[in-house]
Amino acid sequence: MLRLVLDTNVVLDLFHWANIDAVPIMAALEDGRIECFADERTLDELQRVLTYPQLKMTPAMITERYARYSSLVKCVPAGEAPPLPRCKDRDDQKFLELAARCEANILVSKDKELLRLRGRTTLAFQILKPAAASALLPDPHAT
Numbered sequence: 001m002l003r004l005v006l007d008t009n010v011v012l013d014l015f016h017w018a019n020i021d022a023v024p025i026m027a028a029l030e031d032g033r034i035e036c037f038a039d040e041r042t043l044d045e046l047q048r049v050l051t052y053p054q055l056k057m058t059p060a061m062i063t064e065r066y067a068r069y070s071s072l073v074k075c076v077p078a079g080e081a082p083p084l085p086r087c088k089d090r091d092d093q094k095f096l097e098l099a100a101r102c103e104a105n106i107l108v109s110k111d112k113e114l115l116r117l118r119g120r121t122t123l124a125f126q127i128l129k130p131a132a133a134s135a136l137l138p139d140p141h142a143t
Contacts (some may be wrong), residue, residue: 024134
């Protein structure tokens with residue numbers, strides 16, 4: 001089964017904006033065709049971001065989106081990641097570390113600093129934008 005880590009902006013694309021590039025990821029997650037992973041640090045960031053005024057979410061919306069996401073992902077305990085390249089945006093390093101720790105196939109991100117790491121270093125996982133990750137998802141009609 002394909003194993004993914006989603007950065008916070010991609011989670012918002014799935015659970016708030018319904019971004020067309022992320023819709024196939026959402027369908028695969030809900031259908032159990034993929035596994036997505038989170039940890040305490042990525043969930044804490046999501047909880048904080050959901051309160052940003054520009055998202056215009058009510059407390060009920062925040063609770064619903066967080067609960068829905070956290071019910072669909074597998075939470076990985078804290079731990080040491082193998083040696084990894086350093087992301088220029090230190091806030092995004094946690095996604096690299098999580099992807100390595102949970103042996104993800106793909107880190108799905110729209111973050112420029114994370115995407116810049118593609119091809120510059122050897123990682124055990126790919127870093128892809130949502131549309132590229134969606135193209136790799138298992139066919140929902142395959143038996």
